[in-house]
Structure formats: C-alpha cells, structure tokens
Amino acid sequence: MFAHETILHRLRHGCQTMAYPDGPAPALPDRHGGSLRLDATKCAEGCGECVRVCPTEAIAQPPGHPVALDLGRCIFCSECVAVCPTKAIAQTGDHRMAARRRDDLVIGGPGEEQVRLAAALDEKLRKLFGRSLRLRQVSAGGCNACEADTNVLGTIGWDLGRFGIQFVASPRHADGLLITGPVSRNMELALRKTYAAVPEPKLVIAVGACAIAGGPFVGNPQVRNGAGEIVPVNLFIPGCPPHPLTILDGLLRLFGGLDRSLDRR
Ligand code: SF4
Numbered sequence: 001m002f003a004h005e006t007i008l009h010r011l012r013h014g015c016q017t018m019a020y021p022d023g024p025a026p027a028l029p030d031r032h033g034g035s036l037r038l039d040a041t042k043c044a045e046g047c048g049e050c051v052r053v054c055p056t057e058a059i060a061q062p063p064g065h066p067v068a069l070d071l072g073r074c075i076f077c078s079e080c081v082a083v084c085p086t087k088a089i090a091q092t093g094d095h096r097m098a099a100r101r102r103d104d105l106v107i108g109g110p111g112e113e114q115v116r117l118a119a120a121l122d123e124k125l126r127k128l129f130g131r132s133l134r135l136r137q138v139s140a141g142g143c144n145a146c147e148a149d150t151n152v153l154g155t156i157g158w159d160l161g162r163f164g165i166q167f168v169a170s171p172r173h174a175d176g177l178l179i180t181g182p183v184s185r186n187m188e189l190a191l192r193k194t195y196a197a198v199p200e201p202k203l204v205i206a207v208g209a210c211a212i213a214g215g216p217f218v219g220n221p222q223v224r225n226g227a228g229e230i231v232p233v234n235l236f237i238p239g240c241p242p243h244p245l246t247i248l249d250g251l252l253r254l255f256g257g258l259d260r261s262l263d264r265r
C-alpha cells in the first residue's frame with residue numbers, strides 16, 4: 001500500500017475511540033449482569049440458600065444481619081441470584097464497583113444495599129497523579145483473564161493513554177502497582193520487591209476477585225488471599241475478571257473525573 005493510500009484509509013476510519021466518559025458508557029454484554037444489590041429486608045430469615053451455593057464464600061450470615069455479601073470475594077456467577085426465593089439479591093446491570101476501602105465492598109447492612117463507590121484521592125495526590133499516572137502491572141498467580149481485560153484498555157477503542165495513564169516496564173519509573181492474581185507463594189517475594197522499588201508516594205490497585213481476596217483460590221495453602229495481605233491497597237476493583245469499563249471507572253474515580261451525582265442511583 002502506498003503512503004497516500006494509508007493516509008486515506010486512516011481518514012476514512014475517523015476516530016475509533018469511544019466517547020465515554022464524556023459520552024454514554026458502552027453497554028455491558030448480555031451475559032454480564034453488572035454489580036449486585038442486596039436488600040436484606042427482603043431476606044427470608046435463616047434461609048441461607050445463597051450461602052450454600054456461593055463457590056467463594058462471598059456470602060455470610062454475620063451476627064445481627066440476615067445476610068452480608070462481599071463483592072470483593074464475588075466471582076459474579078449469579079448462583080445466589082437464581083436461588084434466592086425472595087429476590088433479595090439482584091443484578092443491577094451497573095459496571096461501577098470500585099471502592100477505596102475493603103469494607104465498602106460488603107453490602108447488605110442497613111442502608112448499604114450497594115457498594116460504596118470509590119472517592120477521589122486527596123488534593124495533593126490528585127495534583128501529583130491526575131494528569132500522569134504510570135503503573136507497573138504485577139501478575140501474581142491468577143488465570144490471566146484480569147490482565148487480558150486490563151490490556152483491552154490499551155486498544156484504540158478505549159485509549160487509556162488519553163487520560164494520562166500508562167503501563168511501564170520498570171517499577172522505578174512507576175507511580176504505583178496494578179496487581180492481579182491472589183499472590184501465589186512464588187510471587188510473594190517478587191511483589192514485595194516490586195512494591196519497594198516504586199518511589200513514594202505510590203498507589204496500589206487490586207484488580208479482580210483474586211487480588212482482592214483470593215477469588216476462586218481462596219484458602220488454598222499455595223496462595224495468600226489477595227494483595228492486601230502483602231501491601232497496602234488504595235483501590236479495589238471487583239470482578240472475575242472485571243469488565244474493562246469497571247477497571248476504567250475505578251481508575252478515573254481516583255481523580256474525581258466522574259459525575260458523582262450518579263453514584264447512588
Ligand atoms: S454471584 Fe457472587 S455472591 Fe453470588 S453465588 Fe456467585 S460468587 Fe457468590
């Protein structure tokens with residue numbers, strides 16, 4: 001192909017990058033039910049059907065509450081939604097799930113039917129990282145689906161670079177880590193060293209059920225149950241794997257770049 005044909009080809013294609021977040025968010029695929037909502041007031045007392053079917057022990061019946069669901073442990077299999085006789089647990093179709101605190105992912109308490117979404121970083125960190133954030137990715141023993149959906153953000157359709165966020169090879173050039181996987185024993189030392197090599201101040205982002213709480217590997221002696229056991233985590237992004245939209249939403253939330261009036265709809 002001649003150079004002028006290449007240029008014409010590019011011009012005909014126009015801009016392929018989605019308008020989000022200035023325009024509407026792309027729809028989740030039909031099979032993706034989005035986040036979960038738990039209305040414990042509808043819960044049939046002592047039923048426990050959801051607790052029995054959950055493969056990752058994400059649902060419990062703590063003292064004083066009919067039921068509590070930890071989105072950080074959830075792999076979004078929807079088994080609990082299917083078995084709940086009172087429809088207390090429902091899919092929301094909402095891609096937004098990222099939280100700053102681990103406790104904010106636990107839903108079902110009074111007034112806490114849904115995840116408490118991540119607040120922005122304080123002003124000093126926003127000024128430091130808001131226009132340029134370099135992340136080193138650490139793959140710490142998962143199945144690689146979380147990495148695949150993180151990689152999607154680098155494609156032309158998502159163009160993560162337009163927000164000033166890029167992945168770098170060296171932790172010494174990074175402002176933080178994006179960790180996937182439950183942290184296998186073999187990766188524990190590597191994660192500690194990589195974290196230590198990132199200059200202060202630094203951020204840690206745990207992506208996926210494994211990195212948050214061990215995911216499907218929870219309790220296995222060959223893994224730690226999530227990155228939080230090794231390093232302090234600033235942002236938790238649930239999913240197994242999280243949809244790229246959920247990851248992007250979480251990253252942008254750190255800088256307050258999203259309309260928070262929509263957060264508790
Ligand atoms: S959707 Fe989540 S909470 Fe419900 S059964 Fe599956 S893993 Fe457990």
Ligand code: SF4
Binds near residue numbers: 143181241
């Ligand atoms: S959270 Fe799920 S998709 Fe991500 S690494 Fe673990 S098993 Fe794989």
